[in-house]
Amino acid sequence: MPKIDVEDLISLVRNYNPKTNEDLIRRAYAYGEKMHEGQFRRSGDPYFSHPVAVAAILTEQQLDDATIVTALLHDTIEDTKSTYKEVAENFGTEIAELVDGVTKLTNLQLSSSETKQAENFRKLFMAMSKDLRVILVKLADRLHNMRTIKSMSPEKQVQKARETMDIFAPLAGRMGMQWMREELEDLAFRVLNPEARSSIMRRFITLQRETGDVVRQITDDIRGELDKAGIEADVFGRAKKPYGIWRKMQEKDQGFSRLSDIYGFRIITRNEADCYRALGAIHQRWRAVPGRFKDYISQPKSNGYRSIHTTVSGRDGKRVEVQIRTRQMHEVAEAGVAAHWAYRDGVRAENPFAVDPAKWLAALTERFESAEDHDEFLEHVKLEMYSDQVFCFTPKGDVVKLPRGATPLDFAYAIHTRIGDSCVGAKVDHIRVPLWTRLKNGQSVEIITAEGQRPQATWIDIVVTGRAKAAIRKSLREEDRERFIKLGRELARVAFEHIGKKATDKALKTAAKTLGLEDGQEVLARLGSAELRAQEVIEALYPELALSTGDEVDAARAVVGLSPGQSFTRAPCCQPVPGERIVGITYRGRGVVVHAIDCPNLAEVEDQPERWIDLHWDSGRHPAVHTVTLNVTIRNDAGVLGRICTLIGEQKANISDLHFADKKPDFYRLLIDVDIRDAEHLHTVMTALEAESDVAEIARYRDPDRKQG
The missing domain is CATH 3.30.70.260 (ACT domain)
Structure with a gap:
């Protein structure tokens, strides 16, 4: 692939930003080229062709000079002899910070083990919270790597594709960059399931052969209706990406032939009023499909996305999805949160719909701060990134945004943790419904609470939002803790009495210190939850009473006192266990049967002392068998x-x-x-x-x- 030269790159930037600092871009280009000299990609191309391609992708989003320069330098600190100090001296602190941020993201193994992955997600969000442009460069970097993935080994291709599908594509979608999400998904799909993708492509070709150019026909139909209504607008149509169709087939459990909405159309109007006029014209001409209408203009998504979505039964009864929005809304729909940095005519474009990245990030990360463990944090991140929103109303008319699939319990926790914890029921549109009901757009939800109500363990499976799951888990932990402390106290009492001691507060406090725990209450809580054994507490205080530790006792040699080669079985009548006094009785052809010393069945062999064997259990650690x-x-x-x-x-x-x-x-x-x-x-x-x-x-x-x- 030929490398884009510096003048071509500057020309791409000048198209949307005539006041660009050409000297800065030239210096960065020359510096990056010098640093990567002698380095090659797996494909055989000079390595520097990659940073230049990443910069070119970012020009499509009309980004500022600092982001373009960061793209050119994004691998210098990582892969060359360049340093943060050198980049700062040559290009300023802002660019050095951005390059350093991208370097740190590159070093995160986001597809590693769950715990590591969650910790790295935290770092990802921390890097994003400093400057979101770091993620924009990283996404463009991943997009170019996925476009050129064929030169990698098959194992590496699968690993990168899975990471792209799980992390980078949803992140691009969450940021509102739908075009990037779709392309990343489709490039990953090509690697992960090439047969399915080829199958869909083949069916597309067959469909086009049978029906002709459906996209052009429907586009002309829509234009005709808008002209009749006197609405000035641009109309664009397209077939959806193979992965989008595949996902729909999986969700709806339908074959390709039965899947109707495989085409999408956009109407770009001159102003907001024309959006609603266009909607009226479409609905007058074609029948709307129930349950498929969403108004994201009056209720925008948190990433600034605004659009009207409707699905109609179009030509030959085919379902057609139509999105209607203004030019400014369309820019945000394409660039998402990145629209905040977009330039037009040399100045930062003042798009009224572009969301403030700082506020967007604050809203996104707020949910994760309450997560107390790694798995919980990871669950929150994935829930938040994959969520598509529904909008419901409180009885007072306030809007509550929730992910699709949310329930009245999620709604209750979204208002306040106290409301969620004390929820006993809900009314949706004034009708009492079960708490597991899935909420729909525009519904009014009223939460019924009761004093003394506590979250139930089953609620975890009902709610879908990270906030609700975290609050329920926290409450259950507190409730369980009280129960575990009570149980632990009883276990400690019995264990201490067994050695002639008392489980005093002082003894438990000393044990806590030895075991590295907070206090005596924590010792009791862990005893009650089986995280700690009473024997470990005894050993911490009285090491001389410790049982022989080491490997677990072999279950086949759990008793001591048998002759070599003699086997034993436990008597089913009394089921003796290690720690109890036992005796062995010999049976012809059956070896030795071990009974508890107080087993009533021993009376039957009372007069046959020759069959009795004196046995005891091994004093080691026994398996749970x-x-x-x-x-x-x-x-x-x-x-x-x-x-x-x-x-x-x-x-x-x-x-x-x-x-x-x-x-x-x-x-x-x-x-x-x-x-x-x-x-x-x-x-x-x-x-x-x-x-x-x-x-x-x-x-x-x-x-x-x-x-x-």
Whole structure:
């Protein structure tokens, strides 16, 4: 690909900014060319052809000189002997800061592991918050790399395409740069699913052969209607990008032949009043498709996007999507947040619809500040970047913007966390609806609250906004903490009594210090949530009482006292576990069966002492493979069984079987087989279940009739 020379680049800038600083661009071009001398891309082209191509992409968005120069220099600090200091001395601090910002973004591995990815997203948003032009250069850099991706290895192509699809394309869309989002998606689609893309292209060719040039025909039809109404406007039509069509097919679960709105048309009017006149003319001529009308002129998107969207049944019943907006609205729709820097006739273009990048970023990042962990932050970022908005009203007529798919609970949290936490119901357009109802554009929402109401765990799956998820999780954490502290106190009491000590506040405070925890309350909370074992607390205070640590005990050699080669099985009647006193009974052809010392079935072999073997459990750390049956009576109510199973899982125990022993209208009695480590672990599980308000009774289930074999 031939490199664009400096005069061609200056000419591209001069087209929209006659007052450009030509000397600055010439100096940057010469400096970049010198720094990258001798470097080549994988394609064999001189490396400097890439920064120049990135600069040319940015001229299409009519950006300022500082951004164009940053594009020319964006790889110098990273890939050459150039330094921040040198760039600042030659081109000023503003450009040096921008180049440094792009360099830092290039070093972020955005497609790495979840935790690292979330941390890098934080850095991405921090870089954006300093100067959004850093992201504009990075997006143009990614676009050129995707256009020339064929020279990369297949593995690298897939990695870059996946990162583009997951991060850069949605980010471009969130910034309002729809053309860039569509091109990035389609270039990534070409790599990730070439067969699907080729299939859609082939069907397009067939469709054109059968129907002729549909775009030109419909464009002429629309122009005719506007001329009749005396509306001066430009009309543009196009077939949608292959990836856009593919995504529609996946969302609607339809084949290509049944997918109707594969064509999109834009009407660019002279003023806002003509937008609504044009809408009237279109709806008079063609029937509007219900539920497909959106007025983003009266309710703009947060990135400044304004347009009227409608879908009509056009020629031969084909659905046609039409967007109507003014020239200034169109500039923002194409450039998005970048419209803030656009130049026209040598001066910064004063577009009344261009959003202030600082305010836009503040609104975007505000949601992420409450995230307390990495996964939560990442979830927020992805939710925010992919969201398409709906606009709903409070009973007073105030507008609340929410992502598509939002529920009344999201609406409640968008107003205030306190409203969300105490929500018990909602009315949409004066009709009571379930909290999981998906809201639609223009609906009026009234939230019903009650004192004492607390967020439910099931709400996490109902809400879609990061703000609501964060608030619910925070509330649940606080509620769980109280429950875990209560449970932890009981576990600590039993563990300390076992060694003849008392779990005093002073002892717990000392243990916290040794374990590197905040205070005694944190020790109890972690004990209750099974993040910490009582044995670890004992060992922290009394190292001399520590059990032999090291590798986990082999389950096949869990008991001590057997002859070499002798195998054992646990008696199903009494289900002994490590930590309990045991005895072995020999059976012909069946090896040794281990019973608890108080098992009633031992009476049957009382007069056969030759079959008895003195055994004890290995004192090491046992795996959670010892099955114990619990007899649990729970309240018959929605969600109770799920909570019980979750509670057992929280104690790091596995449910291997579950049987309904008795079903009554108000209570269920269950026999639950749980795999546990030892007697202490069993006590932890039973105490946790006992503390649950929906559990009426719990006991260990032992059945003398359940014999070996």
